[in-house]
Amino acid sequence: MNNFIVGYGETLTTKVDIGGGGGDKKHPYSISEAMKRIGSQLEEIISKIENKPDTECAGGKVVIKFIQHPSYLAKSYYPRKLFSAYGMEDIGSRAVTVKPEQWGVKKHPEAGLASCVFVSGEKSQYRKLLTDLTSNSLTRASEDVLRTLERIEYFDAAEKIKSIDTSGDSLNLEVVIHASADDEYVVRAFDDYASLNGGAVRREKAKVVGGLTFLPVSIPHGKEQILAKFAQLRVLRSIPKLRMNKPETLRSPVSNPVTLPNWNPDILNRDFKVCIFDGGLGDGNHIFNWVTEIVPAGMEGSHPEYLAHGSEVCSAYLFGPALGSDCTLGSPYTTVDIVRVISQGDDDPDLFDVLTRIEDTLKLKTYKYVNLSLGPNIAIDDDEVHVWTSVIDALLQDGDCLAVVAVGNDGDLPGDYGRVQPPSDMVNSLSVGASDGELQGWARAPYSCVGPGRSPGVVKPDGVMFGGAPHNLFRVYSPRIHSFVDTMGTSYAAPYALRVAAGIDAITDFNLSTNTVKALMVHSAKPDEHDLKNVGWGRFPTSPESVITCLDDEATIVFQGELENSKHLRIPVPLPASTDSTWVHLSATFCISAIVDPEHPLRYTRSGLEISFRANEDRFTLDGANADTKPFFSLGKLYPSEYELREDAHKWETTLSRHQRFKRSTLQSPVFDVKYHAREQGGTISEDLPAIRYTLILTIRAEGDNSIYNKILQENQTLQAINVRTRIEIKP
Structure with missing residues (x-):
């Protein structure tokens, strides 16, 4: 008999009040030092902008850069008070690496990550700031901001x-x-x-x-x-071309006879809708029972390569890869729509029209799951967020739709050229790379783009799925020629992953949020000792059935709920007191959707989680602090040397996952204390953002204790095993 994952974990949670504190800040510069340093820099900038032509300055305003010292990354030090005092406006920010003249502490790195704030103001406002600075007429609040600055610079055209x-x-x-x-x-x-x-x-x-x-x-x-x-121009770059698969990707026909699954509309889930954005389907295909094509106005013409790609992506979603010598196809879990977003007459070199078609569909809020196996053929930029990422991420931030996105096929290029491509760097999506197989010994397919992503969003790809490799091609059913084709690409890995994700939703009789489905995929991913930048959280499971079942000595519990701004939520780890095991394994995956700010890449997400793990809920020191409080998640352990991260970077990630092992004797009423932090654009603290939806997937494994699953259900009557639709056969 199968043990299914357990729902309603949120019924065990409680709201708690937890105090905080901290010591006095050690400032690198005194106020007098700061005024002298910044004054000379501002004087030099004013000399540069005095004669800047009006045609280059919208509304007579000039943009300059205020670069803070690395010690002041916390949101409480965001320098907005200074700008508002002089009528200036902070219009964006980015991360920069700075070698300060001084540090406020003895132990420090040579350089550190800092915030570069773009400020728009009139020339007279900058002159007023300089006058007040040199005459010692600044307010105390403005002086406090000035001492956080490492330097200010002119925003030069070349950069x-x-x-x-x-x-x-x-x-x-x-x-x-x-x-x-x-x-x-x-x-x-x-x-x-x-x-x-x-x-x-x-x-x-x-x-x-x-x-x-x-x-x-x-x-x-x-x-x-x-x-x-x-003045107000932030960045310019050449418009990249559209990516689907590399032109040289092998597509070899296979002579095996085709047997499609029986068409049985009664077994297909209709509780939610799925959409694929691609090159279309066209007439004469053999999957019309399962697929509905939507052709926007003006998109009636198409190219055979676009139609082949679109129909094969649909096939990968419906059936997965053909398996074995007899090329067995899996049965679909849902029907699917395909929206034709590229066509034969599409001479749109900037991809803005393609993006508009995707945007128009997402705005309808019709689909719970979508697939993107196309996008701009360009590696992500740490400094700037691409238009595709910006537009689509904002449409997904309410958490009502999960986009599964292929990361691109340039992973064999050197250095940063091989990094993941937009919009797979979205924080509100599931980005999928390709593995070269599904059996033991698998690895990243050599073409699959690599991480890291931008921070926040540093773990990209989120994971990998079989997408084929030169020595082990992806055999896909091609509906247009009613035959099998051997090929490879992240274009096929992404819909294959979506097949599993939507399948989880389809076979369970439970209201799963998109955050929960994403979290279940990440939670079930197996890294198998591979480098995080190559495979993300790991290789995704190949079937939804494997995700929703538990091993004999474990229980997986789903927590779905809301977090209120600046409030603590205590989430218990329901480990039975009678657990008979020397070692206990805890695996936890948190997932949220976040409001995004593309003008602030360093602070791209406005929602974050501060998560503390307490091995003993009731153990306190003499000063009232919990003695067993430990960090459970740490991005430093993920990217310890090759990627510079801000100290609190993990707080602003939308997805966190980790496994830890504990001695049973050290765990006495363990809990997670979770606080939702919200920040305004740029990073200042906000008390106004609404509550957000969260998901925690928690697996408790007690080595050798095969009774733990039943004990947890018996001791926590509000928990229930998730029901599985009877039309699906669960194999032992």
């Missing part, structure tokens, strides 16, 4: 220019402007400035996310340096 394709006479650029939906004057001013320099701005294609506006621009080669002088 705004990223990768540029100079092969043609005209450049097709993606330009990012510091302009929210209320800053139309900035976009108009940029349009006028670009026109003065021979450029053309496609304003009708603009994408606005938070405080950023993304625009496609064409301009003569050689004019990019001039364009970058526009």
